[in-house]
Amino acid sequence: xxxxxxxxxxxxxxxxxxxxxxxxxxxxxxxxxxxxxxxxxxxxxxxxxxxxxxxxx
Amino acid sequence: xxxxxxxxxxxxxxxxxxxxxxxxxxxxxxxxxxxxxxxxxxxxxxxxxxxxxxxxxxxxxxxxxxxxxxxxxxxxxxxxxxxxxxxxxxxxxxxxxxxxxxxxxxxxxxxxxxxxxxxxxxxxxxxxxxxxxxxxxxxxxxxxxxxxxxxxxxxxxxxxxxxxxxxxxxxxxxxxxxxxxxxxxxxxxxxxxxxxxxxxxxxxxxxxxxxxxxxxxxxxxxxxxxxxxxxxxxxxxxxxxxxxxxxxxxxxxxxxxxxxxxxxxxxxxxxxxxxxxxxxxxxxxxxxxxxxxxxxxxxxxxxxxxxxxxxxxxxxxxxxxxxxxxxxxxxxxxxxxxxxxxxxxxxxxxxxxxxxxxxxxxxxxxxxxxx
Ligand SMILES: [Cu+2]
Numbered sequence: 001x002x003x004x005x006x007x008x009x010x011x012x013x014x015x016x017x018x019x020x021x022x023x024x025x026x027x028x029x030x031x032x033x034x035x036x037x038x039x040x041x042x043x044x045x046x047x048x049x050x051x052x053x054x055x056x057x
Numbered sequence: 058x059x060x061x062x063x064x065x066x067x068x069x070x071x072x073x074x075x076x077x078x079x080x081x082x083x084x085x086x087x088x089x090x091x092x093x094x095x096x097x098x099x100x101x102x103x104x105x106x107x108x109x110x111x112x113x114x115x116x117x118x119x120x121x122x123x124x125x126x127x128x129x130x131x132x133x134x135x136x137x138x139x140x141x142x143x144x145x146x147x148x149x150x151x152x153x154x155x156x157x158x159x160x161x162x163x164x165x166x167x168x169x170x171x172x173x174x175x176x177x178x179x180x181x182x183x184x185x186x187x188x189x190x191x192x193x194x195x196x197x198x199x200x201x202x203x204x205x206x207x208x209x210x211x212x213x214x215x216x217x218x219x220x221x222x223x224x225x226x227x228x229x230x231x232x233x234x235x236x237x238x239x240x241x242x243x244x245x246x247x248x249x250x251x252x253x254x255x256x257x258x259x260x261x262x263x264x265x266x267x268x269x270x271x272x273x274x275x276x277x278x279x280x281x282x283x284x285x286x287x288x289x290x291x292x293x294x295x296x297x298x299x300x301x302x303x304x305x306x307x308x309x310x311x312x313x314x315x316x317x318x319x320x321x322x323x324x325x326x327x328x329x330x331x332x333x334x335x336x337x338x339x340x341x342x343x344x345x346x347x348x349x350x351x352x353x354x355x356x357x358x359x360x361x362x363x364x365x366x367x368x369x370x371x372x373x374x375x376x377x378x379x380x381x382x383x384x385x386x387x388x389x390x391x392x393x394x395x396x397x398x399x400x401x402x403x404x405x406x407x408x409x410x411x412x413x414x415x416x417x418x419x420x421x422x423x424x425x426x427x428x
Pocket of ligand 1 (some may be wrong): 244245280281288
């Protein structure tokens with residue numbers, strides 16, 4: 001689970017080591033990455049909204 | 058080659074920051090705190106871009122030259138270097154956030170039109186601006202005053218060619234003025250670079266903006282949203298005055314408006330109405346119906362020798378008061394007052410060979426509008 005989160009975060013930043021990429025593609029289900037990706041994106045958007053709300057005070 | 062040198066000169070001069078000349082190619086610093094902020098942001102971001110450009114292209118050209126093939130350089134064939142990749146992702150993020158913080162602060166300030174001391178309604182119309190000092194009973198339209206002969210080339214162009222109006226928007230300095238901006242017909246945009254205001258005026262919407270002008274002066278701008286055939290002929294002129302001078306001006310205009318309102322009740326002489334009507338016709342109607350009332354059919358009907366117009370006063374009044382919906386003929390019931398409508402109709406009925414001898418009194422028009 002943690003390794004999936006780390007891979008998704010790396011993907012968000014756009015930087016990933018080759019070794020980790022090989023691991024990701026040889027184990028685990030695609031669905032796990034897709035769902036985690038969507039959740040983290042939503043969290044990121046939520047964080048921006050919270051930040052903006054505070055900044056607008 | 059010549060133009061390359063010109064550009065080099067431009068860049069060096071702007072680097073030396075000579076303000077007086079900077080305005081020739083840069084945006085103006087303007088005369089409000091907001092415009093100065095925007096100028097500052099623009100220059101900050103410009104210099105950040107210059108530094109990035111120098112570093113990136115410097116490194117690139119240095120490497121191209123230093124490690125060139127003819128000197129026996131061998132390409133390093135590595136793939137992936139996580140820490141360098143993280144670094145060149147993180148640096149742009151930091152730069153962008155660093156630019157976003159002051160930019161957002163300025164934007165926030167620009168949108169805060171609260172606590173204004175004066176409200177002015179700005180309405181775009183094809184092709185003029187209407188200004189209304191809310192709560193002060195003062196309102197007028199501002200038309201381009203550059204003569205058509207200068208546009209056609211029959212006369213040499215004046216100093217403020219296409220940037221001059223019959224009546225400028227008059228504002229006080231040092232007071233926060235809120236603009237409520239809308240349009241009667243299509244989308245226009247009210248733009249005055251020195252005030253750093255560029256706001257679309259949209260039919261059915263009211264946009265807000267504000268200024269606090271720091272220096273008295275005359276500031277010029279234009280409509281900056283393509284709005285039809287005379288888009289280029291609806292300039293904006295703002296006359297910023299010292300506060301007491303402005304108060305005097307406003308009081309004078311209020312008095313004149315009150316007098317005009319009384320003028321509705323009295324009997325007007327034909328010559329008075331014709332003289333007044335001619336001014337109004339030339340500044341408002343002639344852009345469509347032409348200077349001699351000849352129109353330009355089929356788009357704009359002739360008013361001179363127009364059979365129906367000559368024979369039917371009520372029809373004529375109705376056209377001017379209510380306009381023609383679905384056609385370009387605007388309704389003037391709210392943009393001209395009864396005296397002005399009576400004047401322009403009386404003028405039309407007695408000019409260019411329409412010698413009807415009819416006189417339409419402002420009181421009759423007021424009654425029609427009230428219905
Ligand atoms: Cu316009």
